[in-house]
Amino acid sequence: MQLPRYHRLRRSFYRLEGTRCNRCDRLFFPGRRICPDCRSQDVEPYQFRGRGTLYSFTNVQQPPRGFGSIGPYAVGMVRLEEGPLVTSQLTDVDGVDLVIGMEVEMVTRKIQDSSEHGYIVYGYKFRPLLTGAR
Amino acid sequence: MKTERAVGIVGYGAYVPRPRLPAKRIAETWLPSSSRPLPVREKSVPGIDEDTVTMSIEAARNALSRAAIDPSELRAVWVGTESKPYAVKPTSTIVAEAIGATPNVSAADMEFACKAGSEAMQTAVAYVGSGMADYALAIGMDAAQSKPGDALEYTAAAGGAAYVFGPADRALALVEASNSYVTDTPDFFRRQHMHYPEHGHRFTGEPAYFTHIQGATQEIMSELGREAADYRWAVFHQPNPKFVHRITKLLGFTPEQVKPGMVVEEVGNTYAGSSLLGLAAVLDVAAPGDRIFFCSYGSGAGSDAFSLVATERLISMRDAAPRVRQYLSHRYEIREYGHYLRHARKIRMH
Ligand SMILES: [Zn+2]
Numbered sequence: 001m002q003l004p005r006y007h008r009l010r011r012s013f014y015r016l017e018g019t020r021c022n023r024c025d026r027l028f029f030p031g032r033r034i035c036p037d038c039r040s041q042d043v044e045p046y047q048f049r050g051r052g053t054l055y056s057f058t059n060v061q062q063p064p065r066g067f068g069s070i071g072p073y074a075v076g077m078v079r080l081e082e083g084p085l086v087t088s089q090l091t092d093v094d095g096v097d098l099v100i101g102m103e104v105e106m107v108t109r110k111i112q113d114s115s116e117h118g119y120i121v122y123g124y125k126f127r128p129l130l131t132g133a134r
Numbered sequence: 135m136k137t138e139r140a141v142g143i144v145g146y147g148a149y150v151p152r153p154r155l156p157a158k159r160i161a162e163t164w165l166p167s168s169s170r171p172l173p174v175r176e177k178s179v180p181g182i183d184e185d186t187v188t189m190s191i192e193a194a195r196n197a198l199s200r201a202a203i204d205p206s207e208l209r210a211v212w213v214g215t216e217s218k219p220y221a222v223k224p225t226s227t228i229v230a231e232a233i234g235a236t237p238n239v240s241a242a243d244m245e246f247a248c249k250a251g252s253e254a255m256q257t258a259v260a261y262v263g264s265g266m267a268d269y270a271l272a273i274g275m276d277a278a279q280s281k282p283g284d285a286l287e288y289t290a291a292a293g294g295a296a297y298v299f300g301p302a303d304r305a306l307a308l309v310e311a312s313n314s315y316v317t318d319t320p321d322f323f324r325r326q327h328m329h330y331p332e333h334g335h336r337f338t339g340e341p342a343y344f345t346h347i348q349g350a351t352q353e354i355m356s357e358l359g360r361e362a363a364d365y366r367w368a369v370f371h372q373p374n375p376k377f378v379h380r381i382t383k384l385l386g387f388t389p390e391q392v393k394p395g396m397v398v399e400e401v402g403n404t405y406a407g408s409s410l411l412g413l414a415a416v417l418d419v420a421a422p423g424d425r426i427f428f429c430s431y432g433s434g435a436g437s438d439a440f441s442l443v444a445t446e447r448l449i450s451m452r453d454a455a456p457r458v459r460q461y462l463s464h465r466y467e468i469r470e471y472g473h474y475l476r477h478a479r480k481i482r483m484h
Pocket of ligand 1: 021022023024025026035036037038039040
């Protein structure tokens with residue numbers, strides 16, 4: 001990932017910040033600057049809670065270039081409790097039987113630790129909800 | 135040392151990564167025919183996508199959940215560590231951004247071997263105690279490096295804890311007093327170009343760990359007119375169980391007083407995270423009114439001592455985040471030494 005893009009998107013990457021349309025109340029992740037439903041430009045940042053359920057998943061055995069040091073890994077689609085569907089890596093799943101519908105929570109982890117320019121890319125991933133937590 | 139304004143811990147949060155390496159995996163690789171007892175049962179190892187930044191973020195989020203404050207109310211984010219992901223670029227700004235504390239906040243990485251985290255705590259107490267800030271976040275976190283085959287490889291672990299300090303009326307535990315005790319001692323060091331640290335063998339025990347913890351403890355006890363028996367619980371830096379048992383005895387504490395905070399058998403030595411993680415485990419079980427003694431140790435060398443008292447509020451806020459015990463049981467065993475080398479970034483790719 002290019003550094004300027006990573007920097008611009010850091011809040012959505014680090015903490016799952018999206019946007020909310022103030023006219024029709026719709027929530028977006030990733031954030032949108034214009035609401036695709038009502039065309040309103042009255043949108044503001046919205047902090048998602050980071051909880052959801054696993055909607056679908058697959059295993060990536062041959063990661064694309066730049067992700068090799070972290071792979072193989074699982075990728076999932078997560079239905080956030082606020083509504084949007086997010087695609088993300090799954091983590092802390094060694095030895096875990098992934099099941100559609102299981103509860104997951106957002107954590108911030110390394111997505112790339114060896115980009116060609118040497119910086120580390122941190123971002124959201126989802127893991128099975130810690131038992132009994134919160 | 136005491137502050138002008140009364141200060142307390144208003145939130146705390148632990149983190150221990152899920153992968154664990156049993157000590158016997160190391161022994162069977164390096165000392166296959168030895169029957170010497172192993173220093174700990176197992177140690178925590180960072181996941182393949184974890185480092186001091188990611189672990190600090192989760193501990194900080196846990197601390198903020200218990201503090202029940204908005205992250206924008208923090209005036210400081212300080213991370214004490216000796217395993218910064220970048221040689222040049224602060225760890226603390228990434229953590230501050232991820233938890234939503236930026237931009238009106240101080241941020242810095244603190245360095246002082248294993249007492250970097252408690253140094254951050256001292257500074258946070260001063261920030262709040264002077265009235266400069268209402269809330270300040272101090273983190274002690276490490277993903278400790280050790281030379282393959284070295285004695286320290288059995289214990290060098292990953293994890294730590296985060297503390298939000300704030301005004302006494304919101305405290306889960308009040309800070310009665312704190313102090314620091316340091317000297318120039320060559321017990322453990324790493325030069326810039328070296329990948330793994332070195333220990334100055336003859337300096338590691340008596341003139342280092344024991345002398346500094348005793349110095350800090352005696353000073354704060356005489357300031358407060360207290361003795362070991364006045365405390366319900368005690369927590370020390372935990373490089374291995376042996377050192378902790380010995381310092382406990384030397385200072386007149388009992389094994390019962392240190393038991394709830396003893397995490398080293400299951401986690402190993404989390405360096406700058408060690409004593410802070412132990413304190414989190416004590417706060418997980420302490421009752422209102424319980425007096426808690428805390429003393430860190432960092433090579434180089436020095437100790438920070440804190441005298442704390444748990445409050446009623448601890449009971450109501452404790453369940454707002456996972457306890458240390460939950461992280462300890464959130465565990466995945468690494469079965470091969472080779473997998474561990476990959477997790478711990480000991481295979482140099484370039
Ligand atoms: Zn709209």
